Amino acid sequence: MIDAGQLTDFGAEVLTSLDVPADDAHLVADSLVTADLCGHPSHGMLRLPWYVARLRSGVMQPITAPELVVDIGALAVMDAHQGVGQVVTDRACTEAVARAEEHGVGVVAVRNSNHFGTAAYWTRRMAQAGCVGILTTNGSPAMAPWGGTRKTVGANPWSVAAPAGTRDPVVLDIANTGVARGKIYAAAQRGEPIPDTWAIDENGVPTTDPKVAVHGLLAPMGGHKGYGISFIMDVLSGVLTGSGYAEQVVGPYVPDQQSNCGHLVLALRVDAFLPAEQFAVRMEDLIQTTKSVPLADGTREIFYPGEIEARAERAGRLRGVDLPAQTLSDLRELGDSCGLSFDELTGHTGTAVG
Amino acid sequence: MIDAGQLTDFGAEVLTSLDVPADDAHLVADSLVTADLCGHPSHGMLRLPWYVARLRSGVMQPITAPELVVDIGALAVMDAHQGVGQVVTDRACTEAVARAEEHGVGVVAVRNSNHFGTAAYWTRRMAQAGCVGILTTNGSPAMAPWGGTRKTVGANPWSVAAPAGTRDPVVLDIANTGVARGKIYAAAQRGEPIPDTWAIDENGVPTTDPKVAVHGLLAPMGGHKGYGISFIMDVLSGVLTGSGYAEQVVGPYVPDQQSNCGHLVLALRVDAFLPAEQFAVRMEDLIQTTKSVPLADGTREIFYPGEIEARAERAGRLRGVDLPAQTLSDLRELGDSCGLSFDELTGHTGTAVG
Numbered sequence: 247m248i249d250a251g252q253l254t255d256f257g258a259e260v261l262t263s264l265d266v267p268a269d270d271a272h273l274v275a276d277s278l279v280t281a282d283l284c285g286h287p288s289h290g291m292l293r294l295p296w297y298v299a300r301l302r303s304g305v306m307q308p309i310t311a312p313e314l315v316v317d318i319g320a321l322a323v324m325d326a327h328q329g330v331g332q333v334v335t336d337r338a339c340t341e342a343v344a345r346a347e348e349h350g351v352g353v354v355a356v357r358n359s360n361h362f363g364t365a366a367y368w369t370r371r372m373a374q375a376g377c378v379g380i381l382t383t384n385g386s387p388a389m390a391p392w393g394g395t396r397k398t399v400g401a402n403p404w405s406v407a408a409p410a411g412t413r414d415p416v417v418l419d420i421a422n423t424g425v426a427r428g429k430i431y432a433a434a435q436r437g438e439p440i441p442d443t444w445a446i447d448e449n450g451v452p453t454t455d456p457k458v459a460v461h462g463l464l465a466p467m468g469g470h471k472g473y474g475i476s477f478i479m480d481v482l483s484g485v486l487t488g489s490g491y492a493e494q495v496v497g498p499y500v501p502d503q504q505s506n507c508g509h510l511v512l513a514l515r516v517d518a519f520l521p522a523e524q525f526a527v528r529m530e531d532l533i534q535t536t537k538s539v540p541l542a543d544g545t546r547e548i549f550y551p552g553e554i555e556a557r558a559e560r561a562g563r564l565r566g567v568d569l570p571a572q573t574l575s576d577l578r579e580l581g582d583s584c585g586l587s588f589d590e591l592t593g594h595t596g597t598a599v600g
Numbered sequence: 601m602i603d604a605g606q607l608t609d610f611g612a613e614v615l616t617s618l619d620v621p622a623d624d625a626h627l628v629a630d631s632l633v634t635a636d637l638c639g640h641p642s643h644g645m646l647r648l649p650w651y652v653a654r655l656r657s658g659v660m661q662p663i664t665a666p667e668l669v670v671d672i673g674a675l676a677v678m679d680a681h682q683g684v685g686q687v688v689t690d691r692a693c694t695e696a697v698a699r700a701e702e703h704g705v706g707v708v709a710v711r712n713s714n715h716f717g718t719a720a721y722w723t724r725r726m727a728q729a730g731c732v733g734i735l736t737t738n739g740s741p742a743m744a745p746w747g748g749t750r751k752t753v754g755a756n757p758w759s760v761a762a763p764a765g766t767r768d769p770v771v772l773d774i775a776n777t778g779v780a781r782g783k784i785y786a787a788a789q790r791g792e793p794i795p796d797t798w799a800i801d802e803n804g805v806p807t808t809d810p811k812v813a814v815h816g817l818l819a820p821m822g823g824h825k826g827y828g829i830s831f832i833m834d835v836l837s838g839v840l841t842g843s844g845y846a847e848q849v850v851g852p853y854v855p856d857q858q859s860n861c862g863h864l865v866l867a868l869r870v871d872a873f874l875p876a877e878q879f880a881v882r883m884e885d886l887i888q889t890t891k892s893v894p895l896a897d898g899t900r901e902i903f904y905p906g907e908i909e910a911r912a913e914r915a916g917r918l919r920g921v922d923l924p925a926q927t928l929s930d931l932r933e934l935g936d937s938c939g940l941s942f943d944e945l946t947g948h949t950g951t952a953v954g
Contacts, residue, residue: 316704316872316873318703318704318872319674319703319704320673320674320703320704320705321703321704321705321868321872321873323873323874349672349673349674349675349703350670350672350673350674350675350707351674351675351705351707351866353704353705353868355873378835378836378840390893390896391890391891391893391902391904392902392903393895393896393899393901393902393903394890394893394894394895394896394899394902395893395894395895395896396893396894398889398890398893399890406832406835406836408832408835408839408840416831416832416835418828418829418831418832420825420828420829424822467821467822467825468778468821468822468825468826471774471821471822472822474772474774474905475772475774477770477772477890477904477905478760478762478770478772478905480886481732481760481762481770481883481886482732482760484886485762485879485882485883485886486732486762486868486870486873486874486879487873488873488874488878491882491886492886492889492890493889512705512866514675514707514840516840518670518672518675519670519675519677519709519840519841519842520677520840520842524842525839525840528839528845529835529839532834532835532838532839532845532846535752535846535847536745536748536752536753536831536846537745539744539745539748539749539750539752540748540749540750541747541748541749542744542747542748542749545747545748547747548745548746548747548748549746549747550745550831551828551831551832
């Protein structure tokens, strides 16, 4: 177990050593560690070495200097100029929330960005600021269009979050594949097989080998519906924003090519629609109604979207983060390459846990 | 085969006989006939008798008089006061597009509405007006929350559409169930069994009997993901708008209870983000890329979202509408009850085709 705060500090130190400003570095590290805490290691510190490789190659800029190329009150278009995805998205969400403060709704379209971690991290912050937050992104091709055999459609995650009174915010975060590609990487790191519904190999045959699946095609969530959703998320995130789309988008695990990904941020200020207290009461009532439904066999509790993650994060901040052995080893090596000792900075014993 | 124009006129005459103004009546009928033409009879003229029953009972108002209870530039909240769902949604979309004309984005939240037909009908109109159109709604409970055994979650359809240059607009329209409940009604009308993945009976056992499924639970699209999406669509459509949510929402097939459903409309004016011509070129390129992917065995063509429906509608407007025998019989009876002859008004021979 590693203390979440120390792990975050380690990540921030690594990024600072590569000329990322301290606050930005801390934000990126926090977004990754939070994903680990929430039970999504596929989007956690596993990814820090990828980011570092992209900073070193120069395709991602350590100093994020986004530019508003359209700025018309409720709406803005931001050119991220290849900045760090998390920093870009922080600026975009802050802009959207500020515009919603004045107009009830704020929209920020982002082009030329980079991978921003989990979408939920950002929409949850908008929810904590009193908004319904909506965030879409595109990603590198992961699926064939329905009926095709070549990847042109990304997993294109999208998230919607809303404040929920005294409850943790409702947070939906969906990749339009049956599973996120990161889960296949995580399985490959653990050396475990995957269910045969997650991916097909290059010839269209289902596979349980994550190493084969990485080079194959992911299946869309819900068949043709997931294809349709992912297609439209590319329209919103890539085509509309003026960023790359379809095969133009490059994944964060590629060290030396610009990402070309884009995002669309929408913030809807709750109290523009109805009094915030009334919204809170209604959300708590919806959640109560949902959680009171009689349980199916084998179910111990009904959860609302985001509840499991919020609970896991709270526990993990007390108990520590449990990283897979491969990730620990990768982070130790990464620290060494930056002149930083992972074990010293995190207080880790050096024994692989996972 | 029935001429689409004549079928629309019949529907309009029926509604006019119940005091719906002529333009509104025509709009409702067109929305239903368009669904039939697009290959979605579950949302077509099959539903006209339901609407009539609701007008007759007084729970739906023939004269739609929506009121803007919030009006702050880019954003408005509309109380539909139990008006006709299609007429309400037409007004809301028109408002959203007009606000987007000035602010780049327009948001209209609708409370106390009624069933509006297919969501795609409305987002496509926003796309034709130069906007990315987004529309969500909630509906009566159709699914249990994930792990539960009682219905609290609607199918809660949502749609996103975008103009696509010289192509028909891209139109996504998703119900968050594995299938729309209307498809089960349509199967019941045809007397055909349903796949065992569509629904479970009241005891949680999969069923192939559509008559049993109508009283059972629909399964969510993509398992827990579909549950999460549908939950959040209820937050957007019901909780945020100040309308009903969860078990408060009543389906359009119930003749004598207020619907309490709500909708959220967002319009994003394309040329606020980038020049419309550039957007058109990019959309055409995305579609071309998608349709050029090598085909899987058994596939003859790759379609983009909305393409199949647009093609079917065009053909149907020339060729006529093919309604199931039960729907024909129901419409004939409905006409009789309004003092209108279905066969005379539609030029139908009286022979059931289906």
